[in-house]
Amino acid sequence: MTPQAVNLVPFVSVDHMMKIVTEIGVEEVLAHLCDYLEEDFKRWELFDKTPRVASHSVSGVIELMPTSDGDVYGFKYVNGHPQNTTVGLQTVTAFGMLSDVTTGYPLMLSEMTILTALRTAATSVLAAKYLAPTGSKTMAMIGNGSQSEFQALAFKKILGITSLRLYDIDDNAARKCAANLAGRGFDIVICDSKEKAVEGAEIITTVTADKQLATILTDNMVGAGVHINAIGGDCPGKTELHKDILMRSDIFVEYTPQTRIEGEIQQLAHDHPVVELWQVIKGDIPGRRGSQQLTIFDSVGFAIEDFSALRYLRDQLDRTGHFENLDMLADPDDPRDLFGMVMRSVQTFA
Amino acid sequence: MTPQAVNLVPFVSVDHMMKIVTEIGVEEVLAHLCDYLEEDFKRWELFDKTPRVASHSVSGVIELMPTSDGDVYGFKYVNGHPQNTTVGLQTVTAFGMLSDVTTGYPLMLSEMTILTALRTAATSVLAAKYLAPTGSKTMAMIGNGSQSEFQALAFKKILGITSLRLYDIDDNAARKCAANLAGRGFDIVICDSKEKAVEGAEIITTVTADKQLATILTDNMVGAGVHINAIGGDCPGKTELHKDILMRSDIFVEYTPQTRIEGEIQQLAHDHPVVELWQVIKGDIPGRRGSQQLTIFDSVGFAIEDFSALRYLRDQLDRTGHFENLDMLADPDDPRDLFGMVMRSVQTFA
Numbered sequence: 266m267t268p269q270a271v272n273l274v275p276f277v278s279v280d281h282m283m284k285i286v287t288e289i290g291v292e293e294v295l296a297h298l299c300d301y302l303e304e305d306f307k308r309w310e311l312f313d314k315t316p317r318v319a320s321h322s323v324s325g326v327i328e329l330m331p332t333s334d335g336d337v338y339g340f341k342y343v344n345g346h347p348q349n350t351t352v353g354l355q356t357v358t359a360f361g362m363l364s365d366v367t368t369g370y371p372l373m374l375s376e377m378t379i380l381t382a383l384r385t386a387a388t389s390v391l392a393a394k395y396l397a398p399t400g401s402k403t404m405a406m407i408g409n410g411s412q413s414e415f416q417a418l419a420f421k422k423i424l425g426i427t428s429l430r431l432y433d434i435d436d437n438a439a440r441k442c443a444a445n446l447a448g449r450g451f452d453i454v455i456c457d458s459k460e461k462a463v464e465g466a467e468i469i470t471t472v473t474a475d476k477q478l479a480t481i482l483t484d485n486m487v488g489a490g491v492h493i494n495a496i497g498g499d500c501p502g503k504t505e506l507h508k509d510i511l512m513r514s515d516i517f518v519e520y521t522p523q524t525r526i527e528g529e530i531q532q533l534a535h536d537h538p539v540v541e542l543w544q545v546i547k548g549d550i551p552g553r554r555g556s557q558q559l560t561i562f563d564s565v566g567f568a569i570e571d572f573s574a575l576r577y578l579r580d581q582l583d584r585t586g587h588f589e590n591l592d593m594l595a596d597p598d599d600p601r602d603l604f605g606m607v608m609r610s611v612q613t614f615a
Numbered sequence: 616m617t618p619q620a621v622n623l624v625p626f627v628s629v630d631h632m633m634k635i636v637t638e639i640g641v642e643e644v645l646a647h648l649c650d651y652l653e654e655d656f657k658r659w660e661l662f663d664k665t666p667r668v669a670s671h672s673v674s675g676v677i678e679l680m681p682t683s684d685g686d687v688y689g690f691k692y693v694n695g696h697p698q699n700t701t702v703g704l705q706t707v708t709a710f711g712m713l714s715d716v717t718t719g720y721p722l723m724l725s726e727m728t729i730l731t732a733l734r735t736a737a738t739s740v741l742a743a744k745y746l747a748p749t750g751s752k753t754m755a756m757i758g759n760g761s762q763s764e765f766q767a768l769a770f771k772k773i774l775g776i777t778s779l780r781l782y783d784i785d786d787n788a789a790r791k792c793a794a795n796l797a798g799r800g801f802d803i804v805i806c807d808s809k810e811k812a813v814e815g816a817e818i819i820t821t822v823t824a825d826k827q828l829a830t831i832l833t834d835n836m837v838g839a840g841v842h843i844n845a846i847g848g849d850c851p852g853k854t855e856l857h858k859d860i861l862m863r864s865d866i867f868v869e870y871t872p873q874t875r876i877e878g879e880i881q882q883l884a885h886d887h888p889v890v891e892l893w894q895v896i897k898g899d900i901p902g903r904r905g906s907q908q909l910t911i912f913d914s915v916g917f918a919i920e921d922f923s924a925l926r927y928l929r930d931q932l933d934r935t936g937h938f939e940n941l942d943m944l945a946d947p948d949d950p951r952d953l954f955g956m957v958m959r960s961v962q963t964f965a
Binding site for chain 1: 632681765958
């Protein structure tokens with residue numbers, strides 16, 4: 266980063282983000298994010314960790330997700346409002362910030378609706394690198410909304426998935442997903458049932474949006490040796506997997522206290538054994554141990570993942586030039602003279 | 616507000632804020648903020664209340680302060696880094712946001728370094744309206760930094776304070792404060808000791824910045840009937856008043872669980888009786904009961920005050936036009952087609 270004027274905060278708008286992603290290439294961005302995530306999962310223990318701060322309402326939730334590595338502080342604002350799509354709005358929108366721990370001054374503000382989709386896919390594939398069967402080629406995707414294409418491309422780029430089996434309760438979503446992924450090297454089958462979608466899949470990604478205790482996967486649908494990438498069960502009262510699947514699986518989570526509240530394991534006893542993903546990535550605990558093991562990544566999203574994504578984004582600013590500076594921080598010549606700064610500014614308003 | 620495009624978020628920069636304040640007039644803004652605060656203190660019980668989410672480091676603290684009235688959600692990002700002034704930075708910088716609870720979509724983003732100084736002064740004088748001796752004319756101000764002029768003008772505008780007695784360990788700060796307030800209808804005396812500053816003052820405002828257990832006021836300095844507006848003791852390990860003063864005072868706070876941790880009363884037992892200011896403003900509990908009562912407003916700042924300030928600011932946007940729209944929210948035509956929006960955007964980058 267070039268030195269910034271202390272009162273200016275680089276801002277990455279939606280338009281900037283789209284330019285960054287398309288210039289670098291979406292698959293390359295996903296691969297880079299996976300690398301940044303892996304670095305931060307390896308130093309997981311040093312981060313400040315706290316469950317997200319949630320404000321619930323009848324229509325959804327607004328959350329703040331802060332963390333810090335001691336040098337840089339980051340937080341994300343994110344909402345989850347499942348009914349938004351009925352009025353043409355996004356279920357999830359987000360923005361985030363990095364700040365300098367030493368001074369408390371913001372370093373970057375960014376849109377994170379797009380960035381969250383990217384980091385979620387990169388986190389999923391990072392987990393699958395350690396948990397999915399070796400040589401996996403086929404992934405079922407149940408739920409073909411906003412996240413689906415990012416998931417598919419991440420799994421192709423990093424794991425070599427080339428066969429996709431799509432299912433959504435809305436045919437249009439599946440067709441949208443297939444059309445968006447056309448020409449990107451996938452063999453794609455749109456299925457007319459969840460049961461057909463999972464046939465022959467080594468990896469099952471569930472990424473549905475309804476806020477309810479749903480049963481997207483029942484026990485008889487899931488054979489031995491499969492890896493389940495469970496994305497959609499991510500807040501209290503919102504799950505996707507039948508409890509019986511959980512009971513015969515090895516379950517991997519991001520941050521246990523948060524996942525107990527928000528993840529699939531909200532269906533289980535408070536002391537049901539789970540492994541935190543960083544322990545696998547750091548090498549403390551094995552990931553997949555054999556071809557018959559059923560593994561689940563019970564993903565709810567955690568602040569450190571947003572931190573990694575913002576850290577990657579900040580490293581792209583100088584090179585791409587895709588940001589603008591916001592006049593966000595009052596910066597009087599004498600730091601004790603905020604009032605004088607405001608009053609003297611009137612002279613420039615002629 | 617005119618209807619905004621859903622993907623655009625009105626942003627009030629530092630420059631916009633200075634224009635709004637100088638156009639409306641700083642004293643008028645303080646009076647309006649006091650009104651908005653009073654409205655929200657009267658409906659205090661309906662707000663979501665949570666202690667701020669703090670990330671502490673050796674050099675300071677970064678905090679997120681969220682709240683919601685059920686229709687609108689607000690939060691503030693604020694840092695406190697006492698050593699920042701030694702490198703020409705502000706001790707406190709801040710920004711904040713309002714969002715629509717129904718959709719989770721942001722409604723406004725704003726600088727809050729200036730706005731926080733304004734709302735802090737407006738909150739102080741709102742408390743003093745109910746707690747200071749009737750007919751108070753003289754205020755001592757110990758600590759003459761960024762907050763001081765805003766405090767003075769709020770107390771003049773709403774309470775009729777016309778005599779100021781200033782003291783700061785740094786003479787330059789006191790002279791800066793006096794110069795900034797010249798011609799605004801005050802009789803100002805710069806004092807060479809704290810003891811002289813408090814002579815004859817009905818109200819004592821302590822607003823120093825050092826992060827330590829300081830004793831700005833000792834017991835013998837404070838006579839009967841005085842109101843103490845204690846602003847500076849606002850985080851763990853940072854207080855301004857000797858415990859003996861607290862023991863013979865009636866203490867009024869914003870939100871008890873937070874003030875027990877951060878305020879002057881961190882020096883007292885966990886069950887030492889205090890009154891929450893909203894109870895006084897709503898009329899449930901009397902404020903000042905007589906001319907000999909020693910009252911303390913142990914102010915640490917609470918999220919609802921920022922909410923009130925942001926709510927006032929939002930109501931000024933259309934009238935003043937001082938904001939810009941930020942392209943902050945991804946808004947695909949089909950809300951499930953975030954990926955398609957990103958990919959198709961490349962065609963516009965010729």
